[in-house]
Amino acid sequence: MSSLNNFTPTGPTQREETLSVHSQAESLRGATEAPFRRAKPAAAREMLKDVGLRVGSIVALVFAWWVTSLFFPPTLVPRPWDTFAEVSAIVSTGNFFIEMGSTLRRVLVGFGIAMVVSIPLGILMGTLRSLESFFEPPVILGLTMPGLIWAVLMIMFFGLTETSAYAAVAVTIFPMLAISIWQGTKAIDKDLIDMSEVFHASAWSKVVDVILPQLVSHLLAAIRYGLGLAWKVVVVVEMFGFSNGVGYQVVRGFNVFSMKTVLAWAITFLVVMIVIEFGFIGWLERSVTRWRPRVEAWRR
């Protein structure tokens, strides 16, 4: 028995008294080995299976498309390979890069504006009760407003300028971003704020070192969802009479009733989306959550 005596007037000792020699050894040696290293071959096999499933799902989709196209005239449902040929034509003429570039720029600028406004506002709403009460109604109302209406309003206000595209994107996704940052801020750990107070952290350090890192997963979810919304709005804006951008090309396809063109542009669009989603955002997520051991034991 250990010689430790606990001072517990209400009942028997509360702390387990065990002579734990093993944990001493563990604390000396344990973490010198790299943590959470999986056996190599198993990891490779997992990954292969994962990629296989993803590719399989796309192949199945194309197959279903092909089967459908057998029952309809090509003007209504073009064959997959005809459409793919159109895609490669679009890409090889260099047309694609110009149009996609304009669209991307509109999305990113609008998105950037929305981010810059919603991060501070969301944090303030999560911190100050009075600001929360004041901004909650407009933010909730903004969330329910359809992007199409914003697009119309902005074009009427700014005319057919780049500004209207930026504004429409920013205004549409702003409420969604603000809400998730606001909710995330409300859920942060008060104990850590207390800690930062004890060590006299500046307001800036509290935001950057303590609050923002706790918002990372909220932010990432908001970015994913926000980008999805931004694409939808920007295409609508472009359809209204811009003379470039993916939305404009889609309208052109519509005017000559070429299903193939419309689909081809949609596909290029999807590919770019996927690259951004899995490439950029995936990379971003991995690099900002490096501190977190990946424990996925409970998933099958």
Added chain:
Amino acid sequence: MAYVHVEQAVKSFPREDGTDMLVLGGVSFDAKERGITCLLGPSGCGKSTLLNVIARLERLDQGYVEIVSNHGESGTRLPQLGYVFQDPRLLNWKRVEENLIFALRGMDVPRRQWDERIHTYLGLVGLLEFRKQYPLYLSGGMRQRVGLARALVIEPDILLMDEPFSKLDQLTARKLREDTLEICARLQQTALLVTHDVEEAAYMGDRIVIFSARPAHIVEVLDNPFSPLERDLDDVRFIQFKKQLLQTVLNLVKEKEEA
């Protein structure tokens, strides 16, 4: 040189049903200057609450806490507190050394001293080789030691420790108690150490303040007859003292039950 005086501290928390639960029922004591004061009391009696009050994270309903720190010729400034929380409270997204830097920057320690300080205090808690590691890759006990290093690294006027060893295995805890005692003695550190472990109080405390169960009041304050260097865990006289202290505590409990 720093000085803590708690006078008639009263604090209650609101319950769910709207009534108030009295936690601190008029607590008064003086902390020992340049020494460790152990706050010994049963679980839930309000020890952490009292430390939070001293750290100005909570307000008292009545009474006051006086903290004075004098810095020779540089005059008097706000006292700097190092707090070892009951849970580690690390910034898990920052590496071990960045967690210490967070405290160093907050306390305006000149940047050129950072590296040396980090080296010293991480070495002290035995975590030098984990300097660049993220906290979630450390064991619970190691995280607690990072918390201790973070409080020490700012070389505070007053060190507040809330059961810093209770989650460690016995051997590590023993080693860390020895080290902490030695550091505090060497720095002549004024420290408050919360514990519910009688042996720890006897070993660590230059002064031992015994709390009653909630609502907490002070039942006894006694000064340790042994100086830090004399506290030999195997010395018969020291063992005798520990027994006495335990007996005192048990008697207090018994009196309470009979009353």
